[in-house]
Amino acid sequence: MSNVKKNYTEAELNNMNNDELAALGTQLDGVTVAFRKERFPVEGDPAEKRASANIIIWLVLSVLGGLAFLGVYLFWPWEYKSLGEDGLWWHTLYTPLLGITSFVAICALGIAIVQYVKRILPEEISVQRRHDGPSDEVDRRTLTALLNDSWKTSTLGRRTTIKGLLGGAGVLFGLTVIAPLGGTVRNPWKVRHDLDYSGDGTLWTSGWTLANEGVKLYLARDTSTIAEMHDGESGSHYSTKGLARLVRVRAEDLAAGGMETVFPLAEQDVNDGDKWSKDKEVYENHMHSIHGNRNAVMLIRLRHSDAQKAIEREGQEDFHYGDYYAYSKICTHIGCPTSLYEAQTNRILCPCHQSQFDALHYGKPVFGPAARALPQLPITVDEEGYLVAQGNFIEPVGPAFWERKS
Numbered sequence: 001m002s003n004v005k006k007n008y009t010e011a012e013l014n015n016m017n018n019d020e021l022a023a024l025g026t027q028l029d030g031v032t033v034a035f036r037k038e039r040f041p042v043e044g045d046p047a048e049k050r051a052s053a054n055i056i057i058w059l060v061l062s063v064l065g066g067l068a069f070l071g072v073y074l075f076w077p078w079e080y081k082s083l084g085e086d087g088l089w090w091h092t093l094y095t096p097l098l099g100i101t102s103f104v105a106i107c108a109l110g111i112a113i114v115q116y117v118k119r120i121l122p123e124e125i126s127v128q129r130r131h132d133g134p135s136d137e138v139d140r141r142t143l144t145a146l147l148n149d150s151w152k153t154s155t156l157g158r159r160t161t162i163k164g165l166l167g168g169a170g171v172l173f174g175l176t177v178i179a180p181l182g183g184t185v186r187n188p189w190k191v192r193h194d195l196d197y198s199g200d201g202t203l204w205t206s207g208w209t210l211a212n213e214g215v216k217l218y219l220a221r222d223t224s225t226i227a228e229m230h231d232g233e234s235g236s237h238y239s240t241k242g243l244a245r246l247v248r249v250r251a252e253d254l255a256a257g258g259m260e261t262v263f264p265l266a267e268q269d270v271n272d273g274d275k276w277s278k279d280k281e282v283y284e285n286h287m288h289s290i291h292g293n294r295n296a297v298m299l300i301r302l303r304h305s306d307a308q309k310a311i312e313r314e315g316q317e318d319f320h321y322g323d324y325y326a327y328s329k330i331c332t333h334i335g336c337p338t339s340l341y342e343a344q345t346n347r348i349l350c351p352c353h354q355s356q357f358d359a360l361h362y363g364k365p366v367f368g369p370a371a372r373a374l375p376q377l378p379i380t381v382d383e384e385g386y387l388v389a390q391g392n393f394i395e396p397v398g399p400a401f402w403e404r405k406s
């Protein structure tokens, strides 16, 4: 290294051709080429053609795999199908096909590259000494020359088929990585369907929003009831007819210091108590309510002595019914269920990142990363003694998003 001239004028560098600059670059970098042998020194060697054809096959396979992946991703029926529904078989193939096609695209591309390096590029063993410090002008110029030299020795420039296929396979490989991210892009303002137990598709609606349309909504508990076996004329079969997964909650159902998770239950879907009928089929709607993203609410009955100390938020003074308070169960940090209620301290705890909310202080956060109070659902009791929503939440439920004012 020491006897390599390091300082070159611009004119000297301009006078060197690419090979000379490349050779200088290896010297300056302390690289010694210990061994170098062209794979096919004679142009038109049949062995070279065979090697090239082999690589082309792998690249074509990779391109086909990439195209197949995109085709499956964009056009295969992916919507959820339940047992017995039409199209279930096709739907079950969706994920395996994504896996198989991306595997083919990525593996075939990898094999093609390895084959290219092993069968086309010159065999070479180089040794480089390590050195410190930044690169100077001569290093940068010689590095460019070396890269040019690598491009030349790779012979990719004259192998247009392989070059094109390699580019195509590379782009498709990139798309197989990027395209699935498209599924996470959603327009949060778009109303996707009529208002139902899941809201209307926007972030600020839920099953409780039905109250805005005058629907009477009961606070209902999940009984975990499942389909029952029935004997009929056509044989035995499971049926949910006459069953209620959700049942209405009465004020006296909850002991002081207790907490219960409740979901919205529209009046027309009630199938318990005096409204029970063996022929009513409401089970599916109950499940929709339970599965509604923002529907879960914690109904808390404070101990009476504690309730005397409760501080109401302005505008929410009449949201509670006596000692009963209903707070959204969806954490205002990033949306975990705030499942834990500690009756001694009246604190609600989110197990995800340990945010704590004060049930005596309108669900205000008192510890952890959550910055907003849990939205409070206005509740009361109807003439039959069942707990019902007095209206919708007055603010969006769950984590913050850009339109939120509160």
Ligand code: FES
Binding pocket: 331, 332, 333, 334, 335, 336, 350, 351, 352, 353, 354, 355, 368, 369, 370
């Ligand atoms: S989601 Fe509740 S603390 Fe993070």
